[in-house]
Amino acid sequence: MDFEFTSEQQLLQDSLRRYVDKAYSFEARNALLKAGKNGSTDNWGLFAANGWLMAALPEAYGGLGGSLVDTVIIARELGRALVLEPFTGCGVLAAQTLLAAGTEAQKERLLPQLADGTCRIALAYSEAGSRGMPLPVTLQAERQNEGFRLTGCKSLVLGAVGATAFIVSAQIPQTPGISLLLVDADRPGLTCQALPLHDGTWVQALHFDGVEVGFDALLGEAGQGLSALRQGLANGIVALCAELIGSMEKTLEVTADYLKVRQQFGVPIGSFQALQHRMADMAAELELARSSLHVALASMANDDETTRDKTVSGCKMLICRAAKSVCGQGIQLHGGIGMTEEYLVGHYYKRAIVADLLLGSSDSHEAACAAALQVGLRA
Incomplete structure (x- = not known):
């Protein structure tokens, strides 16, 4: 590619x-x-x-x-x-x-x-038991005379604040598979609870208490939504990983500039070999993260769904862990000023911590990679 x-x-x-x-x-x-x-x-x-x-x-x-x-x-x-x-x-x-x-x-x-x-639409797929992964889904969409009746909860809905509608993953009784439905944000019975994240951003938890929608709310065919959901999530994970690449790049730039002007013993601390080594380690982690993102892009363009999902999970795991390491090192190299709310470097670390938990944590994606590898070895 x-x-x-x-x-x-x-x-x-x-x-x-x-x-x-x-x-x-x-x-x-x-x-x-x-x-x-x-x-x-x-x-x-x-x-x-x-x-x-x-x-x-x-x-x-x-x-x-x-x-x-x-x-x-x-x-x-x-x-x-x-x-x-x-x-x-x-x-x-x-x-x-x-x-x-x-x-x-x-x-x-x-x-x-x-x-x-x-129009703003947010994807409401995550549940307490799924931990950011597409499965399992427990929200029920029961067939009614004129549509569906939704009951259940969704958590950590990105982009939900200000959204006009939600794409909701649900189980339709007596219909195998996962279905996707479009639900307007102002439907009776839908309660949106705003939740702050550690980096200052907001998500929402959605509570569906008998929310009724028409048959036209069903996206595509009933029971056939999992593949589309995985496709959307793969795109979202790659975008989130790219965002973290940008955060790491900026952290390195800001830290390098700080080391050039902060003086100790009459010289810039950037002249100390130990700090140069740490900066080199941070740059190496960033380069590995970029390479992982390139691998994910190639897989998205060329591989089948199973291989793509395994590759994207590996990308999420590596880049999230690299971002926490690089941004955390940035705080340490800044010293006390890096811990203050008024200085930007600590905010990159907060974002890295939150991003690690969004769309499936690095631990969850590591488990998914391991499971896919086991399946491949048994084949």
């Missing part, structure tokens, strides 16, 4: 870099957090106007016809600024799941609204 950027992709990266460097300052981000906001509608509108929400959607549905590489470019640059707006949750997870699961009519109706930012 060719990982060299096209001229259009280079322009995309340059425009995003200018945006995060000039228009999305650390102070502006902190102001949003202190106000209890998970981003701003103005920023989301800017994302849509610049085409970032439509970059990886087909042209037939209002997109730009790009690829997952475009998504990675966007997510990595947004990760450098710890952008709060739910690009991964709504712009990748939900959009790609809908693209994989929906009928032609559903995609023609909904995807253009996602692309232009007029």
Whole structure:
């Protein structure tokens, strides 16, 4: 697979870099957090106007016809600024799941609204017992005369704050497999509980108490939603890993700049060999993480579903652990200032801790890799 950027992709990266460097300052981000906001509608509108929400959607549905590489470019640059707006949750997870699961009519109706930012959809799949993995699913969607009646709970829904609808995974009694349904956020019986995460961002827990939807809420065919859900999750995990790559890059840059100006014994501490070795170790971990992301991109483009999921799980496991290590080292090399809320390096570490638990923890993905390896060895 060719990982060299096209001229259009280079322009995309340059425009995003200018945006995060000039228009999305650390102070502006902190102001949003202190106000209890998970981003701003103005920023989301800017994302849509610049085409970032439509970059990886087909042209037939209002997109730009790009690829997952475009998504990675966007997510990595947004990760450098710890952008709060739910690009991964709504712009990748939900959009790609809908693209994989929906009928032609559903995609023609909904995807253009996602692309232009007029509609936000979040993917509600995780449950207390699944720990961020697609299975098991206990939420029930019982058939009624005119549709389905949903009962159960979903946890850690990314992008749920401000979402107008949710893609919900459910079990339909007497129908084998997992089904996906589109549920409006204002349906009677649906309760949304906002939950703060350690990095200051917000998710929601959804409680379905007899929520009724029509048969047209079913995305695709009943019982056939698991493959589409896995496809959406794979795209979301790759985007989240790209975001962490951006966080690690920025952490290294900020730390290197600090070591050049912080003095001890009359010289910059960056001249101390022990600290140079630690910086070299951080750079090596970052490079391994980039390589793992490239492997995942190649697998997404070329491999079957089983191989793809195993590769993406391995990518999630390695990059999340690398991000915690690199960002944690960044705090240590800054000393006391790295522990303060007013300085940015500690916020990258907080994001790495939270990202490790989103979309399945590194431990869960390690277990999934081990299980897939055992199946392969037995075959």
